[in-house]
Amino acid sequence: MLRHLGTKRTYSHNVKLASLLGLTAGFVNAAGFLGFAVLTTNVTGHAALFAERIALQDWKAARVIALWMLLFLAGAFISGFIVSRIGRNQRFSYVVPILIEIIILLAVALFGYRYNHSLVAKEIFAGSLLFAMGLQNSLVSMVSGSVVRTTHLTGTFTDLGIELAQLLQKNADDRAMLISRIKLRWAIIFFFMCGALGGAYLFRAIKFYGFFVPVFLLTYILIYDVFRIAVKRYYQQLHHSFKRKQ
Numbered sequence: 001m002l003r004h005l006g007t008k009r010t011y012s013h014n015v016k017l018a019s020l021l022g023l024t025a026g027f028v029n030a031a032g033f034l035g036f037a038v039l040t041t042n043v044t045g046h047a048a049l050f051a052e053r054i055a056l057q058d059w060k061a062a063r064v065i066a067l068w069m070l071l072f073l074a075g076a077f078i079s080g081f082i083v084s085r086i087g088r089n090q091r092f093s094y095v096v097p098i099l100i101e102i103i104i105l106l107a108v109a110l111f112g113y114r115y116n117h118s119l120v121a122k123e124i125f126a127g128s129l130l131f132a133m134g135l136q137n138s139l140v141s142m143v144s145g146s147v148v149r150t151t152h153l154t155g156t157f158t159d160l161g162i163e164l165a166q167l168l169q170k171n172a173d174d175r176a177m178l179i180s181r182i183k184l185r186w187a188i189i190f191f192f193m194c195g196a197l198g199g200a201y202l203f204r205a206i207k208f209y210g211f212f213v214p215v216f217l218l219t220y221i222l223i224y225d226v227f228r229i230a231v232k233r234y235y236q237q238l239h240h241s242f243k244r245k246q
Helices: 012-038 044-055 059-086 097-115 119-144 155-168 175-245
Strands: none
Touching: 012 119, 012 175, 059 097, 059 119, 059 175, 097 175, 119 175, 155 175
16 A cells, blocks of 8 residues: 555555554544643644744743644655665665654554653654654655645645546536545545544553554554465466466
8 A cells, every 4th residue: 555656556555554654543543632732733823822822922832832843844855864874766766764663653552651741752752753744744745645644634625626626517527536536535524533543442441551552553554465466476376377277
């Protein structure tokens, strides 16, 4: 679902990507907010907070918020740089950004209990999650050709509203393609909300250990793509060897 790019990419690949990574982002969004009282999957709200802190001349808080926004940007940059450096058409170019995200979420799951509500601790934990979500958002956007974005819903709701309006037109062109896009938007929204609900419930039940759930989801995505190729190659080799024997 991650390794297919360009013309090789299908609607099914995007739906799978939206489902699993939407769950991941929704979970981090809710659990991160409950754990650190910070929105950790997007920077829109931070822009307003940054402006407010500047207006109140609270330079310390403004510096922290600016750092969070820069960390999201840094995550997006690092992900784009890694994929571009390895090559978008190279297999497994997505592995490194996903592994970095897994390591960050694993660290939060294992060391989150040490969070003492200090500004420095909040800066580190929330900043690391924003960096991870920047990685994910950039990677998903590049892989899907900017069709899927999983870390926030503002653009998704906007696109959905436009496409629903277009669907109501009597002479709407490419109606089937429009319906498939609408279904994809609904899938992103649905799974993001499911992830957020799961994150909220699990965080209240088991606190930071709940972050093992997105770690599991990301690990499954990697295993699915990597081992699926290996199994497919093994099957093809067996098939060719069987034909030769005949």
